[in-house]
Amino acid sequence: MRSFTQFSKGLLATGMLAASLVGIGGCGPDYALFKVNVTSSTSPRTQIEECFMSIKDEKDKLVLDRYEFHKVYGAAGEPMIQGCEGGLTTDRIGSLSYSSSRTSGTLTFRVNAWDNNGTRCGHIADDERVAQGDQPASPPCVPLQTGNGSATPKTYNGPNDEIPVSVTIK
Amino acid sequence: MLSVMTRATLLTRVISLSVIATLFFTVVQPAWAEDEEEGGPAFKDPTIVTDDSSSVPAGVKDIGKEKKPIVNPVYEEWWFWATAIGVAGAVIAATVIPFQKKAPGCGSQYGLGCIGDGR
Numbered sequence: 303m304r305s306f307t308q309f310s311k312g313l314l315a316t317g318m319l320a321a322s323l324v325g326i327g328g329c330g331p332d333y334a335l336f337k338v339n340v341t342s343s344t345s346p347r348t349q350i351e352e353c354f355m356s357i358k359d360e361k362d363k364l365v366l367d368r369y370e371f372h373k374v375y376g377a378a379g380e381p382m383i384q385g386c387e388g389g390l391t392t393d394r395i396g397s398l399s400y401s402s403s404r405t406s407g408t409l410t411f412r413v414n415a416w417d418n419n420g421t422r423c424g425h426i427a428d429d430e431r432v433a434q435g436d437q438p439a440s441p442p443c444v445p446l447q448t449g450n451g452s453a454t455p456k457t458y459n460g461p462n463d464e465i466p467v468s469v470t471i472k
Numbered sequence: 473m474l475s476v477m478t479r480a481t482l483l484t485r486v487i488s489l490s491v492i493a494t495l496f497f498t499v500v501q502p503a504w505a506e507d508e509e510e511g512g513p514a515f516k517d518p519t520i521v522t523d524d525s526s527s528v529p530a531g532v533k534d535i536g537k538e539k540k541p542i543v544n545p546v547y548e549e550w551w552f553w554a555t556a557i558g559v560a561g562a563v564i565a566a567t568v569i570p571f572q573k574k575a576p577g578c579g580s581q582y583g584l585g586c587i588g589d590g591r
Contacts, residue, residue: 333575333590340584366587374583384583399582401575401590458575458590 334402334455336465340371340395340413342447343472349417349446353386353395353471354425360408362433368425371396386415395471402455410452413469414445447471489566496559 340353357366373385374396384396402409416425423443431438449471456463546552578586 333588335575335590336588337582338584369585369587371584396584397582398584399575399578399586399588401588403589 332403332405332457334405334465335458335463336400336402336409336411336453336455336467338398338400338411338451338467338469340398340449340469340471342391342393342395342415343470344447347391347393347415347447348389350386350391350415351388351417352420352425353391353413353415354420355398355411355413355469356430357400358410358412359404365402365404365409366400370425371398388417391415401458404455405457406455408452408454410450411467411469412450413448413471415447415471417446419443420445485566489563493559493563 338355340355342350353371354368355366355371356364356368359365371385373387374383375385376383381392382390385391386395400411414425414427416423423439426443427445427448428438428443431443449469451467451469453465453467456465458464575588575590
């Protein structure tokens with residue numbers, strides 16, 4: 303009888319452990335998936351050297367800091383397919399996939415296109431310096447073009463849940 | 473930013489496993505305690521002098537006379553080792569297998585990049 307009691311307790315403990323692990327696994331954080339389409343509406347795009355994206359939440363807190371877009375080139379003599387580069391940037395700059403562990407609130411996607419001054423400025427615009435408690439640069443650090451797009455995250459369960467975000471820099 | 477979140481995930485995982493381990497050993501421990509209560513001799517305080525006390529206190533006389541062997545040690549039970557192996561396997565699996573669901577990979581249409589802390 304005592305062995306049976308011990309076995310029962312061992313079984314109970316194992317069951318609790320297994321149930322807890324399954325519970326943790328099932329309660330893992332979800333994610334949201336964004337498709338960010340970036341376009342440029344105005345000239346002078348020929349002066350664009352680099353494009354950087356940052357993301358802030360609804361509390362104006364940085365979620366992603368200065369991500370530089372990749373560049374996709376076409377065949378020789380063909381226009382650039384996606385990305386930003388002096389003389390090659392097209393009006394349809396391209397698309398980016400961003401996944402977030404957040405499934406609520408609001409995310410604001412900001413794209414800054416920089417000319418040669420971007421390197422001098424560290425690709426940080428003056429308004430971003432002020433927001434971080436720093437002084438504006440001198441001479442001023444102002445992106446050549448800038449644009450914003452906002453979206454509300456939601457749990458991704460399938461392709462229909464991909465959240466489109468449009469950012470037009472001008 | 474990504475490294476910060478990875479540390480946070482690891483911390484959450486360690487805390488969760490600690491809670492699970494605490495619950496587990498809380499259940500298992502009384503089984504051992506009952507064994508001792510059921511099989512062991514009644515406690516005698518060697519400092520108490522009774523009516524039939526000799527020069528040697530009653531409790532002290534028992535010391536050294538009886539070396540009671542461990543009856544049914546828990547480590548000889550099959551379920552103990554089965555549980556131990558199960559716990560060790562679960563801990564290793566919980567550490568290695570990521571709990572967070574992962575976003576799908578990206579195709580060539582996402583030329584600007586494929587990023588985020590959901591990956």
